[in-house]
Amino acid sequence: MSKDKEIYKLHAEVCKAIAHPLRLEVIELLHAEELCFSDILSITGGLKSNLSQHLSVMVAGGILNTRKDSRCNYYSLSSGKVAEACGLMKSVMMDAMLKQREMHNLILQ
Amino acid sequence: MSKDKEIYKLHAEVCKAIAHPLRLEVIELLHAEELCFSDILSITGGLKSNLSQHLSVMVAGGILNTRKDSRCNYYSLSSGKVAEACGLMKSVMMDAMLKQREMHNLILQ
DNA sequence: TCATTTGTTCATAAATTTATGAACTATTGA
DNA sequence: TCAATAGTTCATAAATTTATGAACAAATGA
Numbered sequence: 424m425s426k427d428k429e430i431y432k433l434h435a436e437v438c439k440a441i442a443h444p445l446r447l448e449v450i451e452l453l454h455a456e457e458l459c460f461s462d463i464l465s466i467t468g469g470l471k472s473n474l475s476q477h478l479s480v481m482v483a484g485g486i487l488n489t490r491k492d493s494r495c496n497y498y499s500l501s502s503g504k505v506a507e508a509c510g511l512m513k514s515v516m517m518d519a520m521l522k523q524r525e526m527h528n529l530i531l532q
Numbered sequence: 533m534s535k536d537k538e539i540y541k542l543h544a545e546v547c548k549a550i551a552h553p554l555r556l557e558v559i560e561l562l563h564a565e566e567l568c569f570s571d572i573l574s575i576t577g578g579l580k581s582n583l584s585q586h587l588s589v590m591v592a593g594g595i596l597n598t599r600k601d602s603r604c605n606y607y608s609l610s611s612g613k614v615a616e617a618c619g620l621m622k623s624v625m626m627d628a629m630l631k632q633r634e635m636h637n638l639i640l641q
Numbered sequence: 642t643c644a645t646t647t648g649t650t651c652a653t654a655a656a657t658t659t660a661t662g663a664a665c666t667a668t669t670g671a
Numbered sequence: 672t673c674a675a676t677a678g679t680t681c682a683t684a685a686a687t688t689t690a691t692g693a694a695c696a697a698a699t700g701a
Contacts, residue, residue, distance in 0.1 A: 431553035437625040438551035438618070443689085444540035447547070460648060473690060475649055480688095485628025493698060496648065502627060508620035509547070511613045516546040518611060519594025552659085569678060582660060584679055589658095602668065605678065643701090650695070657688070665680070671673085 440484025441509055445469070445477050449498075453487070454506040459495035549593025550618055554578070554586050558607075562596070563615040568604035 424432075441447060448467055452458060464474050478498060481487040486505045490497045500506060533541075550556060557576055561567060573583050587607060590596040595614045599606045609615060 427557075428553065431556050433629070434556050434618075434622050434625050435551055435553045437628065438547065438556070438621050439688095441621070442544055442547035442551040444537065444544045447540050447543050448536075461646090464648095470691065471648065472650080472692075476689085479649085485631070486624060494647075502624055504620045504624050508617040508624070509543075511617035511620070512547050512550070513543050515595060515611055515613050515617070516543050519546065520542070522594070548658095570676090573678095579661065580678065581662075581680080585659085588679085603677075644699105645701095646699075647697085648695105649697100651693085653691085655688100655690080657686100659684100659686070661682100661684085663681085665678105667677085667679100669674105669676075671675095 437484050437486065440481050440486045441505065441512075443477065443480075445474070446481055447509060449477070449481070450486070450500065450506060450509050453498060453500045457490075457497050457499040459492070459497045461495065463498065546593050546595065549590050549595045550614065550621075552586065552589075554583070555590055556618060558586070558590070559595070559609065559615060559618050562607060562609045566599075566606050566608040568601070568606045570604065572607065 441450060445467060449463060452463060452466060460471075460475070460478070463478075464471055467474065478487065478489075482489055482498075486501055488499050488501050490499070550559060554576060558572060561572060561575060569580075569584070569587070572587075573580055576583065587596065587598075591598055591607075595610055597608050597610050599608070
């Protein structure tokens with residue numbers, strides 16, 4: 424594979440680490456503060472095994488840091504850039520929603 | 533589903549639209565200028581059917597606009613925010629790579 | 642020491658995404 | 672009209688991701 428294609432592949436892996444509803448929810452939570460596994464689980468709900476796997480996808484993708492206290496496993500964003508990128512993509516989504524709504528209104532007239 | 537979960541799902545769909553090596557390559561190309569299908573194809577290579585499908589994923593995700601000239605189908609970024617978000621994620625990837633390299637060096641000493 | 646808490650790991654099934662090639666459509670130019 | 676250009680759509684197979692529950696491990700506290 425060309426060097427460029429390698430880079431795009433790595434880039435895509437980091438992007439995939441944010442591309443899931445639960446993972447985006449976790450990113451928003453961790454934007455405010457570091458949290459431990461059970462805190463995140465109690466907020467997001469669902470199975471602990473599922474959350475644990477998603478968190479490890481995010482750590483492997485380099486977007487989360489993890490720190491092990493004797494009692495708890497703490498997770499935090501590796502960089503503010505992650506939350507910033509997610510915010511931009513959210514705004515792109517909002518724009519697309521508005522645009523679609525306008526199209527709808529136009530058709531209904 | 534709760535309203536929040538719905539939002540995270542839509543948000544994730546837009547994020548998925550950038551989370552593929554070929555799609556990131558297309559985003560970088562379109563950051564500079566609007567291009568038509570065959571131009572993109574000649575730069576990225578691969579099958580035309582594959583490119584066409586990836587482009588439609590991106591249009592459906594709201595990150596690309598498409599315009600049909602009688603001769604060609606032109607594609608462009610729906611917003612500069614898309615390229616900005618990708619740039620941030622690329623920088624997160626670079627940071628992760630550097631960090632991993634440092635870890636490596638530490639272990640090899 | 643033994644039960645409890647706090648997660649991770651594993652196997653598996655289900656769902657989704659991706660790649661491929663063939664078939665198809667629409668427009669243009671000879 | 673007929674061939675060529677420019678792309679889309681479709682069926683299918685392969686790969687990857689996701690969800691689930693059970694089993695496991697490590698640390699704590701009674």
